[in-house]
Structures are given as structure tokens and as C-alpha cells.
Amino acid sequence: MVTPQTLLPQIFKLSSFQKKVLERMGLKTSYDLLRYFPSRYGSLSPTKSIVLLNVGEEVVLFGKLKNVETKKTFRSKMPISNATLEDTTGEISLVWFNQPYIAKMFGENSLVRVEGKVTDGKKEIYISNPKIEKVGSLPEGVGDSLFGSKDEHSLHPIYSERKSISSNWIYHAIQKILKNIDSNKLEDPIPKEILSKYNLPSLRTALIWIHAPKKQIDADAARKRFAFEEVLYVQLDRAKERFLSNREKSFVINISDKEISSFINTFNFPFTRAQNNALDTILNDLKKGSPMSRLLEGDVGSGKTAVAATASFVAASTHPPGRQSSSLQVAYMAPTEILAGQHFESFIEYFAKYKVNIGLITGSGARKFPSKINKEKSTKISKTQLLKWVANGEIPILIGTHSLIQKTVRFKNLALIIIDEQHRFGVKQRMQLRRKHDLTPHLLSMTATPIPRTLALTIFGDLDLSLLDELPPGRKPVNTRIVLPQEREIVYKELEQILLSGRQAYVICPRVNDPDPDKENTLNAKSVKSEVERLKTKIFKEFKIEGITGKDKPKDKQEKMQRFKNGEIQILVATSVIEVGVNVPNATAILIENAERFGLAQLHQLRGRVLRSSHQAHCFVFTETKSKKTIDRLKSFVSAKNGFELAEADLKERGSGGLSINSRQWGVSDLAMEALRNIKMVEAARLEATLLIQQDFELKKHPELARRVLQRTAVHME
Ligand code: ADP
Ligand code: MG
Numbered sequence: 214m215v216t217p218q219t220l221l222p223q224i225f226k227l228s229s230f231q232k233k234v235l236e237r238m239g240l241k242t243s244y245d246l247l248r249y250f251p252s253r254y255g256s257l258s259p260t261k262s263i264v265l266l267n268v269g270e271e272v273v274l275f276g277k278l279k280n281v282e283t284k285k286t287f288r289s290k291m292p293i294s295n296a297t298l299e300d301t302t303g304e305i306s307l308v309w310f311n312q313p314y315i316a317k318m319f320g321e322n323s324l325v326r327v328e329g330k331v332t333d334g335k336k337e338i339y340i341s342n343p344k345i346e347k348v349g350s351l352p353e354g355v356g357d358s359l360f361g362s363k364d365e366h367s368l369h370p371i372y373s374e375r376k377s378i379s380s381n382w383i384y385h386a387i388q389k390i391l392k393n394i395d396s397n398k399l400e401d402p403i404p405k406e407i408l409s410k411y412n413l414p415s416l417r418t419a420l421i422w423i424h425a426p427k428k429q430i431d432a433d434a435a436r437k438r439f440a441f442e443e444v445l446y447v448q449l450d451r452a453k454e455r456f457l458s459n460r461e462k463s464f465v466i467n468i469s470d471k472e473i474s475s476f477i478n479t480f481n482f483p484f485t486r487a488q489n490n491a492l493d494t495i496l497n498d499l500k501k502g503s504p505m506s507r508l509l510e511g512d513v514g515s516g517k518t519a520v521a522a523t524a525s526f527v528a529a530s531t532h533p534p535g536r537q538s539s540s541l542q543v544a545y546m547a548p549t550e551i552l553a554g555q556h557f558e559s560f561i562e563y564f565a566k567y568k569v570n571i572g573l574i575t576g577s578g579a580r581k582f583p584s585k586i587n588k589e590k591s592t593k594i595s596k597t598q599l600l601k602w603v604a605n606g607e608i609p610i611l612i613g614t615h616s617l618i619q620k621t622v623r624f625k626n627l628a629l630i631i632i633d634e635q636h637r638f639g640v641k642q643r644m645q646l647r648r649k650h651d652l653t654p655h656l657l658s659m660t661a662t663p664i665p666r667t668l669a670l671t672i673f674g675d676l677d678l679s680l681l682d683e684l685p686p687g688r689k690p691v692n693t694r695i696v697l698p699q700e701r702e703i704v705y706k707e708l709e710q711i712l713l714s715g716r717q718a719y720v721i722c723p724r725v726n727d728p729d730p731d732k733e734n735t736l737n738a739k740s741v742k743s744e745v746e747r748l749k750t751k752i753f754k755e756f757k758i759e760g761i762t763g764k765d766k767p768k769d770k771q772e773k774m775q776r777f778k779n780g781e782i783q784i785l786v787a788t789s790v791i792e793v794g795v796n797v798p799n800a801t802a803i804l805i806e807n808a809e810r811f812g813l814a815q816l817h818q819l820r821g822r823v824l825r826s827s828h829q830a831h832c833f834v835f836t837e838t839k840s841k842k843t844i845d846r847l848k849s850f851v852s853a854k855n856g857f858e859l860a861e862a863d864l865k866e867r868g869s870g871g872l873s874i875n876s877r878q879w880g881v882s883d884l885a886m887e888a889l890r891n892i893k894m895v896e897a898a899r900l901e902a903t904l905l906i907q908q909d910f911e912l913k914k915h916p917e918l919a920r921r922v923l924q925r926t927a928v929h930m931e
Pocket of ligand 2: 517518
């Protein structure tokens with residue numbers, strides 16, 4: 214008997230190479246394989262009569278198998294299986310390399326369905342490595358009609374394959390497991406009441422429906438069930454976090470409204486409605502004494518820093534209970550040195566008249582404001598000295614990079630943690646900063662990635678959400694234009710004018726290097742490397758041009774960004790990974806090559822790079838596409854008011870693929886990502902997870918569910 218835990222090599226004869234490939238695919242047990250779902254069903258290939266076959270066609274054939282045999286090649290000892298497929302109109306040879314089990318599984322005269330590409334051999338046509346499966350009977354009309362008939366067979370699952378592990382192999386392996394598995398051991402993790410409430414199939418039924426469906430509806434129902442299951446796991450994780458966090462204690466952070474208003478008045482602008490709302494919610498959370506966990510989502514330039522600075526001010530102006538001399542502390546973490554430095558400078562400006570000490574700690578050193586000698590300026594100090602002052606509470610606000618998480622950094626009264634561009638940090642890093650204190654620090658996470666609600670509710674389900682869905686008034690919208698191939702020259706002339714007037718520009722290309730011309734199917738898109746060359750030698754000879762990609766060393770990247778910031782580079786050619794959040798106000802133009810290759814949310818992020826200045830900004834969207842659908846999509850980007858609108862549109866259109874979020878990073882499968890298009894499903898899973906955790910925190914009544922959640926978390930936190 215096979216159980217869910219049975220290891221695959223105990224069920225199947227596998228070569229050592231196959232074992233390795235399976236392991237790399239994350240498939241170790243029979244359960245893993247059962248959870249390897251088809252990427253699609255059926256085939257678009259027509260069913261044909263053998264007499265009508267043409268070389269190069271992808272076809273489905275039905276017929277009887279003859280002359281089945283397996284030989285080893287003389288030299289490589291690779292097993293080769295041969296057979297002849299016969300229908301009433303003719304015969305064709307079939308050959309399988311390295312799949313000796315074929316001959317064993319399909320005896321003489323088996324009735325089969327075969328799918329593959331017709332190839333021209335030396336003597337005759339044949340099909341190599343066709344997909345094959347047994348059928349009970351041959352469909353009527355095939356083989357004896359001159360017309361191909363429609364494939365009436367049940368849906369045929371197609372799995373994503375690897376070398377030596379074909380879709381066909383996976384199909385048969387799964388069918389074998391399904392036939393032999395001990396159904397008592399195949400426990401359904403989802404409670405029965407939940408299944409029936411949402412009309413979802415049981416685990417066993419869903420497995421059959423997803424791997425061998427009779428109807429598309431069944432396959433869809435099965436997919437929906439598995440998607441729900443995954444979202445439920447994530448939601449249970451988040452519900453646990455929320456539950457635990459609600460029981461923890463935090464510093465009560467509270468000062469008078471008068472003091473808060475006076476701080477806000479130091480900004481040379483009034484807060485937007487959205488900023489005021491977000492700030493109110495945050496200040497309310499901070500008063501409660503249980504930890505705040507809040508995600509502040511706001512488009513690039515929506516003014517998150519001012520909100521965060523005000524929250525920092527309130528914390529740094531609150532005394533620890535029973536103490537009048539010292540104050541609570543704030544840790545402010547940013548993903549890069551440039552950003553951390555930028556925030557440090559801004560904070561000095563905001564806090565200038567408040568006599569608050571501010572520290573900066575990064576990989577390359579430490580600074581402190583104010584300096585002893587000049588009260589207006591910051592000064593370089595040793596890390597040891599800075600950390601001493603942080604530990605004894607003399608530095609209320611510490612800004613930094615990952616260096617903030619190091620063990621050597623100890624706070625006396627850490628009350629508030631702010632994480633800027635939080636999607637750049639792992640969940641683990643977030644926890645690390647938070648978990649080592651007697652009183653849990655409040656957490657304010659910030660991101661400029663517009664995330665649709667479903668995704669936010671799932672991935673950041675342990676966080677409450679505040680949106681800054683409004684830009685400060687007076688921002689000139691970026692002049693965005695679609696550029697067709699014949700307009701390229703004109704746009705280059707325009708860009709030249711912009712550069713000559715002293716501004717700078719980004720050019721974004723989809724690729725790092727040029728594709729290998731010998732390889733088929735590689736993206737035929739512009740690369741940073743050759744675009745730098747082309748622009749330098751042919752188009753903008755008189756300007757300083759440099760390329761930057763994710764492949765560069767971090768140090769080189771930083772150095773180039775810095776030179777761009779200083780104005781020493783005029784055109785920065787980059788992939789879409791150009792540093793998030795970096796503020797180069799003088800860069801007012803962005804050219805996006807092969808724009809059709811980017812998701813809407815990503816295009817919006819790119820455009821955000823030039824939204825930071827009082828000069829008119831330009832975004833040129835280059836495309837060579839002829840597809841009306843693609844042009845329409847780009848048009849919606851041109852006219853979109855904000856990133857949230859676009860993110861929702863993107864999710865509907867392309868699934869998670871368009872989001873600059875890596876599903877693996879969050880331990881959410883592609884299937885679950887698919888489910889995120891369905892807000893009802895996500896809300897249902899969130900509701901059920903919350904109820905389950907409230908009634909039974911350790912899920913004692915649902916051991917299988919508890920086990921699966923734990924397993925998932927273990928992988929995800931690695
Ligand atoms: P982000 O949300 O992308 O982090 P920032 O906080 O860096 O944005 O703000 C971008 C710019 O907008 C800064 O120069 C900031 O001073 C300015 N700003 C913030 N809030 C307002 C406002 N309410 N009115 C005008 N300008 C503002
Ligand atoms: Mg920012």
C-alpha cells in the first residue's frame with residue numbers, strides 16, 4: 214500500500230538522474246507528486262487518421278499498439294522503446310528514449326491515445342517520445358474517416374516537464390499512486406463543515422478531478438478547492454500572528470495634540486487628507502498598549518516619510534512609564550545605504566528645533582546628530598560609541614540599513630519600528646527586529662508597491678492596512694506617451710532638449726544582455742548592455758551614459774547611483790530593478806523600451822522614478838507591438854490616476870505575474886496566486902482562519918490541518 218509519506222523511489226524505478234531531478238522539483242513523497250498539478254488540460258492538436266499525417270504536425274492519434282519492444286543502444290546503453298501504432302487507415306512508428314516502462318505498461322494490441330509531433334525519419338515518418346495513455350475503446354470515426362474528428366476523450370492533463378521527467382511520466386505516476394494509495398491515510402486537512410459551507414470537493418475527489426477530470430467543470434472545482442486550501446494555510450499563519458500579537462504588551466505612546474500640531478507645522482506644506490487619515494489611525498494604534506502592526510501603502514511620492522517622521526516624533530517625545538528624563542526609542546530601517554542616508558538628512562531637517570538626538574548606522578559607518586561642535590550638523594562617530602548611546606537610551610531615533618538587525622544593536626526602550634520599502638525585507642528580518650524585547654515594539658511597515666487588496670490581505674494578513682491614495686497637490690502629472698517605431702527619432706530629439714536643459718534621464722530595457730541568437734524562443738527585446746553601446750556611439754554621443762542591472766555588484770550599483778545623483782551620469786540605462794525609492798529629482802525623463810513586456814504595476818513603479826520634481830516630467834513608452842489588446846493595455850497605463858487602480862487591473866489580466874512580488878518569497882504557490890483574483894475566496898479563507906484560531910489556537914481538533922500549516926511555515930521561514 215502507498216501512503217502519502219511513501220518516498221517516490223519506493224514506488225517507481227528511477228535512474229539516479231531522475232531522482233535528482235525529482236528532488237530539485239521538490240517532489241519527494243507520493244503526496245508531493247499528488248500535489249503537482251497539471252498546468253493545463255487537453256491539447257489543441259487535432260485528432261487525425263494516420264494516412265493523413267504531415268511532417269511537423271502536432272497530432273492526437275487513436276489506435277492499436279503493435280510490435281512493442283525495448284532495446285538498449287549499443288554505445289550509450291540507453292533503453293529505447295519502439296512500437297507501431299495502427300488504425301484502419303495506416304501505421305506509424307513510435308519511439309521512446311529512456312522510458313523502458315512504456316513497453317511494460319502497454320502490451321501488444323493495447324488500445325491507446327497518442328499525442329506528439331510527426332517527424333521525418335530517414336525511411337519513414339515517426340513520432341518520438343509521444344504522450345501515451347490506454348483508452349477503453351477507440352472513438353468512433355477516427356481512422357476510418359477522411360476527416361479528423363473532434364477529440365471526445367476526457368480531458369488530458371499536461372504537466373510542466375523537466376529533462377527525464379516528462380508530462381507523460383508524471384501522469385502515469387500519479388495515476389498509479391491514486392490507484393494504490395491507502396485512502397484512510399489520505400486525510401483531508403480542510404474541516405468538513407468548511408468544505409460543505411463553500412461547496413468544495415473533498416481531498417480525494419479533488420485529486421481525481423484535477424489529475425483525470427471528465428469535465429472541465431470538475432477540474433475547475435478541484436483547482437478552486439486547492440487554491441482555497443493554500444490561501445487558508447497562509448491565513449491561518451497570519452491569524453496566529455494577529456492572535457499572539459493582540460495578547461502582547463507595548464509601550465503606550467501618547468503626547469498632547471498641541472505638541473503634535475506644532476511638529477506638523479514645521480513642514481513647509483499642509484498634510485493631504487490621506488496623510489492626515491493615516492496619521493490619525495497610527496496615533497490611535499500607538500495609544501493602545503498592545504502592539505500596532507500596520508502597513509502603510511502609498512504611491513511613490515505620496516509622502517510616507519512625513520507620516521513616519523511624525524509618528525517617530527510622538528514616540529521620541531513620550532517618556533517611558535515613571536521616567537521624566539529619558540524617552541522612548543524608534544528604529545527606522547531602509548533597504549539601502551543611500552536611502553538610509555537620505556532619511557537621516559530629512560530627519561535632521563524635521564527635528565532641527567527639537568533637540569532630539571538622531572543616529573545613523575549602516576554597513577560603512579555611523580553618524581550622530583547633532584555634532585558637539587556644530588549643533589546644526591551631524592558628525593561621524595564610531596559604531597561602538599553610537600551603540601553605547603543607543604543602549605543607554607540617549608539616542609531616541611536610530612536610522613539604518615540591515616545593520617539595525619545585528620545582535621550588537623540594543624535599545625533601552627525600543628517602542629516603534631519603522632520599515633521603509635518593506636517588500637525588500639523578508640518576514641524573518643521583520644520578526645528579528647521585533648521579537649527580542651520585553652514589550653513588543655509597534656511596527657509601521659511602508660511600501661510603495663501598489664498591492665491589490667486580496668494580496669495584501671493574504672501576504673500581509675497579519676498587518677492592518679492604511680492607504681495613502683492621494684498625491685500632494687500641485688504635482689504635475691507625468692507626461693506619458695506611447696511611442697511607435699516611426700516616432701523614435703522625434704522622441705530622441707525631444708530627449709536631447711531635455712538633457713541639454715540640464716535634466717537627466719533613465720532608459721529601461723527588459724534584458725541585461727543580448728539573447729543568444731542560436732537559441733530559439735528567447736525574448737527578442739532590448740538589453741542594457743547593447744543599448745548603452747548604441748546610445749553612446751550612435752544617438753547621444755555628447756552625453757555621459759552608464760548601464761546598471763541587478764547583476765552588478767551592490768557596491769558598483771551604489772557607486773553608479775551616487776554618480777547619477779551627483780549629475781555625473783546623464784543617462785542611466787537600467788533593467789527594471791533600478792533602486793526603489795531613490796530620489797533623483799533632477800531625473801525628469803524615463804524611456805521604457807519594449808514596454809509591452811512589463812506589467813502595468815511595474816510600469817507605474819518605473820514612472821514613479823520621475824515624479825519627484827517641480828520640473829515637467831516625461832515618460833516615453835516604446836513598443837513595437839501590433840496587438841490591439843496590448844496597445845489598449847498601455848493606453849490604460851497612460852491614463853491611470855494611481856497605482857492601485859493599475860495593480861487591480863494587472864492582477865485581473867495577468868495574475869500575479871505582473872506584480873513585482875515573488876510568490877516563492879512568500880511561500881505562496883502559483884495556484885494560490887491565481888486564487889488571489891477572487892476577493893470572495895480570500896475573504897472566506899480569512900474569516901474561517903480567524904474563527905478556527907479563536908476557537909482553538911493550536912488547531913488540536915484538526916491535527917492534519919495543524920501539520921500542514923506548520924510544514925508550510927517551516928519552508929517559508931527558511
Ligand atoms: P514616498 O511616499 O515615496 O516615500 P516621500 O515621503 O519621499 O514620498 O515624499 C516625496 C516628496 O513629497 C518629499 O519631497 C516630501 O517633502 C513631499 N511631500 C510630502 N508630503 C507632502 C504634502 N502634503 N504636500 C507637499 N509635498 C509633500
Ligand atoms: Mg519613501
